[in-house]
Amino acid sequence: MMNRFASLLDRLAYEPRRNGKIALIADYFRSEPDPERGFALAAMTGALRFRNAKPGLVRVLIAERTDPVLFALSYDYVGDLSETVALLWPAPRGLNRPSPGLAEVVETLQRLPKTDLPRQLADWLDALDETGRWALIKLITGALRIGVSARLAKTAVAALGTLSADDVEHVWHGLAPPYTELFAWAEGQGSRPENADPVPFRPVMLAHPIEDRDFATLDPAAFSAEWKWDGIRVQAAGARDGDGNPLTRLYSRTGEDISGAFPDLAGALALDATIDGELLILREGRVQSFNVLQQRLNRKQVSAALIADFPAHIRAYDVLVDHGEDVRALPFSERRERLEALIAHEHDPLLSISALIPFASWDALAAHRADPSEAGDDAAAIEGCMLKRCDSPYLPGRPKGLWFKWKRDAMVVDAVLMYAQRGHGKRSSFYSDFTFGVWRPAEDGEELVPVGKAYFGFTDEELAELDKYVRRHTINRFGPVREVAHGADGGLVLEIAFEGLQRSSRHKSGIAMRFPRISRIRWDKPAIEADRLATLEALLEPAA
Amino acid sequence: MMRASSILVPRPEGLFCPPGGFYVDPVRPVARALITHGHSDHARPGHGAVLASAETLAIMAARCGAGFAGSTETAEFGQPMRIGEVSVSFHPAGHVLGSAQIAVAHRGLRIVASGDYKRAPDPTCAGFEPVACDVFISEATFGLPIFRHPPAADEVARLLASLKLFPERTHLVGAYSLGKAQRLARLIRLAGYDRPLYIHGAMENMMRLYAEAGVDFGAIVKVSTTERHKIGGEIVLCPPAALGEIWSRRFSDPVTAFASGWMRTRARARQRGIELPLVVSDHADWQELCATIAETGCEELWVTHGQEDALLHWAGTRGLKARPLHMVGYGDDGEAEPA
Ligand SMILES: [Zn+2]
Ligand SMILES: [Zn+2]
Numbered sequence: 001m002m003n004r005f006a007s008l009l010d011r012l013a014y015e016p017r018r019n020g021k022i023a024l025i026a027d028y029f030r031s032e033p034d035p036e037r038g039f040a041l042a043a044m045t046g047a048l049r050f051r052n053a054k055p056g057l058v059r060v061l062i063a064e065r066t067d068p069v070l071f072a073l074s075y076d077y078v079g080d081l082s083e084t085v086a087l088l089w090p091a092p093r094g095l096n097r098p099s100p101g102l103a104e105v106v107e108t109l110q111r112l113p114k115t116d117l118p119r120q121l122a123d124w125l126d127a128l129d130e131t132g133r134w135a136l137i138k139l140i141t142g143a144l145r146i147g148v149s150a151r152l153a154k155t156a157v158a159a160l161g162t163l164s165a166d167d168v169e170h171v172w173h174g175l176a177p178p179y180t181e182l183f184a185w186a187e188g189q190g191s192r193p194e195n196a197d198p199v200p201f202r203p204v205m206l207a208h209p210i211e212d213r214d215f216a217t218l219d220p221a222a223f224s225a226e227w228k229w230d231g232i233r234v235q236a237a238g239a240r241d242g243d244g245n246p247l248t249r250l251y252s253r254t255g256e257d258i259s260g261a262f263p264d265l266a267g268a269l270a271l272d273a274t275i276d277g278e279l280l281i282l283r284e285g286r287v288q289s290f291n292v293l294q295q296r297l298n299r300k301q302v303s304a305a306l307i308a309d310f311p312a313h314i315r316a317y318d319v320l321v322d323h324g325e326d327v328r329a330l331p332f333s334e335r336r337e338r339l340e341a342l343i344a345h346e347h348d349p350l351l352s353i354s355a356l357i358p359f360a361s362w363d364a365l366a367a368h369r370a371d372p373s374e375a376g377d378d379a380a381a382i383e384g385c386m387l388k389r390c391d392s393p394y395l396p397g398r399p400k401g402l403w404f405k406w407k408r409d410a411m412v413v414d415a416v417l418m419y420a421q422r423g424h425g426k427r428s429s430f431y432s433d434f435t436f437g438v439w440r441p442a443e444d445g446e447e448l449v450p451v452g453k454a455y456f457g458f459t460d461e462e463l464a465e466l467d468k469y470v471r472r473h474t475i476n477r478f479g480p481v482r483e484v485a486h487g488a489d490g491g492l493v494l495e496i497a498f499e500g501l502q503r504s505s506r507h508k509s510g511i512a513m514r515f516p517r518i519s520r521i522r523w524d525k526p527a528i529e530a531d532r533l534a535t536l537e538a539l540l541e542p543a544a
Numbered sequence: 545m546m547r548a549s550s551i552l553v554p555r556p557e558g559l560f561c562p563p564g565g566f567y568v569d570p571v572r573p574v575a576r577a578l579i580t581h582g583h584s585d586h587a588r589p590g591h592g593a594v595l596a597s598a599e600t601l602a603i604m605a606a607r608c609g610a611g612f613a614g615s616t617e618t619a620e621f622g623q624p625m626r627i628g629e630v631s632v633s634f635h636p637a638g639h640v641l642g643s644a645q646i647a648v649a650h651r652g653l654r655i656v657a658s659g660d661y662k663r664a665p666d667p668t669c670a671g672f673e674p675v676a677c678d679v680f681i682s683e684a685t686f687g688l689p690i691f692r693h694p695p696a697a698d699e700v701a702r703l704l705a706s707l708k709l710f711p712e713r714t715h716l717v718g719a720y721s722l723g724k725a726q727r728l729a730r731l732i733r734l735a736g737y738d739r740p741l742y743i744h745g746a747m748e749n750m751m752r753l754y755a756e757a758g759v760d761f762g763a764i765v766k767v768s769t770t771e772r773h774k775i776g777g778e779i780v781l782c783p784p785a786a787l788g789e790i791w792s793r794r795f796s797d798p799v800t801a802f803a804s805g806w807m808r809t810r811a812r813a814r815q816r817g818i819e820l821p822l823v824v825s826d827h828a829d830w831q832e833l834c835a836t837i838a839e840t841g842c843e844e845l846w847v848t849h850g851q852e853d854a855l856l857h858w859a860g861t862r863g864l865k866a867r868p869l870h871m872v873g874y875g876d877d878g879e880a881e882p883a
Contacts, residue, residue: 014820067858069857070688074688074690077809077851424814428816
């Protein structure tokens with residue numbers, strides 16, 4: 001029933017914890033029959049599209065049914081169109097019609113002529129309750145943002161029985177909604193779906209950040225080093241389909257199929273391998289900074305002009321499948337040899353190999369890392385080094401002791417705590433989101449201007465202390481936000497570490513920080529000694 | 545015929561009745577007060593003489609101490625009494641235990657001050673009784689058409705379903721200590737839940753008062769300071785403010801729920817970090833407000849407090865005279881805007 005799916009979405013929207021989400025979804029899959037649960041899985045993995053349902057249609061329907069003044073007052077209060085309409089919809093009393101099933105909704109929308117849509121949608125909204133209407137409008141207008149990734153939904157399928165999320169991933173791309181054979185397999189009622197995808201996503205291997213104290217215990221001779229690229233991690237999976245035609249799919253690190261966003265790669269590569277690498281923008285052979293890549297990622301429409309302006313490229317650093325052979329169990333050094341041979345053989349300008357950095361000691365590597373200019377034109381896109389044990393197999397997740405990332409030192413700035421907001425879930429009783437600012441000239445002296453927001457970087461003990469500080473120094477409350485005393489004669493200084501700065505017209509200060517976190521609490525430092533905005537402006541990245 | 549506006553007059557102290565010489569729910573100490581119900585924004589200590597239902601008087605004594613007023617007098621529901629030149633009668637408002645609407649009649653004209661009220665059934669207090677009148681005075685806490693309270697039993701069923709899904713996690717339920725907590729507790733029992741119900745210490749005296757009035761809560765356990773972290777998978781009722789306080793941290797991995805009409809909108813629930821919003825209110829929702837106003841047959845509507853714009857607009861489209869009283873000091877009974 002649509003109502004069951006709606007109450008699942010409703011619960012997920014409030015559940016902050018990953019395990020909590022998995023439990024909710026798995027419980028739903030357990031209690032809903034096919035094909036309902038299959039279409040729910042399709043909705044959560046982004047496999048459904050409805051071209052004709054637009055928010056404008058919903059507006060027209062509600063305008064026909066409500067007093068305009070009451071609608072305006074309500075919309076103003078709620079702030080979200082789907083939710084306002086869901087709550088305001090005048091459901092006829094005593095309507096003896098069952099609420100529609102999710103499968104019925106999906107199948108009807110796929111064949112319904114556009115002109116019949118308003119009447120059909122109104123009929124469904126009449127038959128649903130508030131939560132059902134909210135979910136239906138979100139679903140069909142494509143605004144279903146509920147904090148559930150495709151990977152999480154697949155993990156919940158696996159949780160129905162003894163499968164792992166990777167097992168589900170392996171067969172996923174050969175399947176289509178409503179995934180009846182997948183559920184049967186997951187519940188131990190059926191065999192593994194046969195039409196396995198020739199180019200499935202394989203879960204990626206991740207690195208741990210290296211700590212200074214780790215170096216004492218690690219032998220440099222056991223490791224291989226390469227540059228860490230500031231792009232997006234991708235997996236390019238290529239094989240021949242049943243008809244012998246090349247098939248390539250591009251996945252994000254979480255397994256989302258992003259081929260559609262990069263037709264210049266997915267449509268052009270003709271690999272017979274699955275490789276792991278970094279997606280970068282390459283202009284005239286030169287790797288561009290992340291800012292440039294960000295501009296392409298921000299565009300919804302992938303036009304020919306966009307592709308020409310922002311040509312995508314993969315810098316490869318590992319191979320998982322080589323001509324049909326799964327090589328993940330081989331040591332890194334052997335996979336690396338295979339990768340070198342593969343890239344040389346492909347000889348494709350869309351692909352290049354990520355060079356190794358020769359080094360004999362950790363100090364020597366530190367010198368390379370501190371000054372990546374030896375990478376020449378590409379230095380702007382380097383954010384540190386990767387260390388990989390030469391004997392490491394390719395394992396999903398973040399296994400201990402095999403791969404490390406050694407980032408270039410982050411920039412730090414001393415800022416003053418200005419506002420605090422309560423967190424979510426486990427942190428909901430703590431003030432754990434902190435807005436901080438730096439000084440800038442004002443009419444009468446100097447004033448603090450907010451430059452960013454941080455909600456991690458501290459230990460649990462530090463969080464407890466910060467929370468106590470916020471409660472004791474509150475000067476104003478705005479809903480869940482507290483204004484904390486800040487000024488020349490008082491205030492708490494936070495050392496903020498961050499990865500970069502960009503100009504931003506959306507921020508009052510004119511700058512936006514990438515990845516800010518609290519690196520130290522400077523209980524000792526007077527607020528007046530915190531940094532000035534000019535200091536930050538000097539660190540701005542050159543405009544792309 | 546006398547003008548209604550000279551029978552009840554809004555003043556800073558509260559609604560004043562010149563021909564009767566009394567105030568209804570005054571927010572400042574006055575010589576003579578008629579009190580609709582025991583919520584602290586309506587029932588304040590320090591008045592000279594107080595007339596209220598027996599239950600409301602008991603609630604006031606329990607909350608403010610036995611000497612909360614110079615003298616008290618019990619109003620029986622449905623029994624007209626003469627005060628000065630007017631006739632006054634009390635009628636059930638369905639809001640909390642003992643809650644009343646107060647009807648004031650004078651020379652053929654009747655005004656009903658309804659206090660706070662709801663129309664949904666509540667096993668812990670007498671149901672609202674519509675009283676025909678010329679002027680109806682209504683609150684408008686949930687005076688927007690988006691506010692539609694679902695059946696409270698359905699919301700309690702969602703709480704119990706969550707408990708079944710997360711059997712090891714304590715369910716901390718924020719609920720106002722007078723009215724909401726008791727209604728929830730009773731509904732939880734009616735839904736067949738038979739484990740002890742845990743309560744925050746601040747709720748103890750109101751739970752006892754309701755129990756003495758004959759409401760059966762089954763086993764109630766006060767959460768002690770030391771063993772909070774040991775409680776797992778139980779229902780714990782606490783005042784809403786305690787959800788954001790240090791008190792709530794001692795429970796291991798709780799699900800935080802909040803029972804309030806404000807939980808109708810997602811932004812409000814998220815703002816408070818609530819994981820399980822329960823839409824349970826002791827106020828009338830939009831449809832109940834409109835239906836009640838129509839049912840009284842009134843020709844004029846006065847709105848005391850809340851979100852009055854939509855209700856005044858609606859009354860206008862129905863050809864009713866309507867005016868806001870802009871009463872200050874009400875709406876702080878636990879369903880107020882979160883601070
Ligand atoms: Zn009240
Ligand atoms: Zn009130």
